[in-house]
Amino acid sequence: xxxxxxxxxxxxxxxxxxTASVTFNSFSGxxxxxxxxxxRTTRANDSDAVQIIFNSDNSNxxxxxxxxxxxxxxxxxxxxxxxxxxxGRLIGTSSTTQPSMLIGQIMNYSNTTTYKTILGRSxxxxxxNYGVYANVGLYRSTxxxxxxxxxxxxxxxxxxxxxxxxxxxxxx
Amino acid sequence: xxxxxxxxxxxVVVGSGGASSINFTSIPQTYTDLKLVASIRTTRTGSTQDAxxxxxxxxxxSEILLQTDGSSASSNTQxxxxxxxxxxxxxxxxxxxLEIYFPNYTNTTTYKSFSVDGxxxxxxxxxxxMLTSGLYSSTxxxxxxxxxxxxxxxxxxxxxxxxxxxxx
Numbered sequence: 001x002x003x004x005x006x007x008x009x010x011x012x013x014x015x016x017x018x019t020a021s022v023t024f025n026s027f028s029g030x031x032x033x034x035x036x037x038x039x040r041t042t043r044a045n046d047s048d049a050v051q052i053i054f055n056s057d058n059s060n061x062x063x064x065x066x067x068x069x070x071x072x073x074x075x076x077x078x079x080x081x082x083x084x085x086x087x088g089r090l091i092g093t094s095s096t097t098q099p100s101m102l103i104g105q106i107m108n109y110s111n112t113t114t115y116k117t118i119l120g121r122s123x124x125x126x127x128x129n130y131g132v133y134a135n136v137g138l139y140r141s142t143x144x145x146x147x148x149x150x151x152x153x154x155x156x157x158x159x160x161x162x163x164x165x166x167x168x169x170x171x172x
Numbered sequence: 173x174x175x176x177x178x179x180x181x182x183x184v185v186v187g188s189g190g191a192s193s194i195n196f197t198s199i200p201q202t203y204t205d206l207k208l209v210a211s212i213r214t215t216r217t218g219s220t221q222d223a224x225x226x227x228x229x230x231x232x233x234s235e236i237l238l239q240t241d242g243s244s245a246s247s248n249t250q251x252x253x254x255x256x257x258x259x260x261x262x263x264x265x266x267x268x269x270l271e272i273y274f275p276n277y278t279n280t281t282t283y284k285s286f287s288v289d290g291x292x293x294x295x296x297x298x299x300x301x302m303l304t305s306g307l308y309s310s311t312x313x314x315x316x317x318x319x320x321x322x323x324x325x326x327x328x329x330x331x332x333x334x335x336x337x338x339x340x
Contacts, residue, residue: 007177007178008177009338037275067238067245068247069237071248074240074246097311099276099283099284103287123286123304125236125305131247132237134238161282167177
């Protein structure tokens, strides 16, 4: 294994209380970004979409296509011109011991020429409700991404103890 | 010194005699997350897929699978089986590949959630893509991981690599 540092921890937070949103805003100098979330939201009896916006931009500049499995059937969906991107889904408060996880990848986030592509992948154990979830998103902006804010779609909060870590990937 | 991510913790390369399982034990508790990358083929015959099962700390796991075989997609629940790999009935020299991610594996407060991305491509009409959501229902830290086959042993050149990832 090379000793080169190519997968760099940029920032991490463990929520000390229920929190409505998490923002990262200092991550220059990398090629790609990876965000890893392990936790839940306060939505009752369901899973909850995790929405992300970049650069405080909540204009209708996002779109995504998704694939999901709920333990009995597979499905797919698509949305265009949305005010945020759904990165994945976390479990709600139906279980106090089950966490869920979400990994998001934002490619070439600092370029000022093209729109930005995002991959999302989440896992929870609520059957009949997006237990397996994968999607690809698009942020239609040529601006470099300098900040990102994550919120639960229903929540209204991420629960205490949820962890959020942002990594930067350096080009070889 | 800068954090080196991911850090290789351990490697398993199956030798000429084959192996019935792949084991990682005494996993150091000094990382934040774990990533396990495996390339596996089994000796199973009569089927072009072999389910692989995950055991954590010698305990069982539960899974929801989303998969496609190249013609349709489906989803089901499993108890331990997290994906499929190539068998002796598949095209020669093809291996199924799996990547498993375990966040916060050392925490002793919550159960452990994990995800699996897998492929079983073999230049035939039936190949598989698998996305899996998994859960280890224990608050114990993960100290060992075992991958077991269901229909055959792992063939020579099957490999598994365990990496550690630090968040600071």
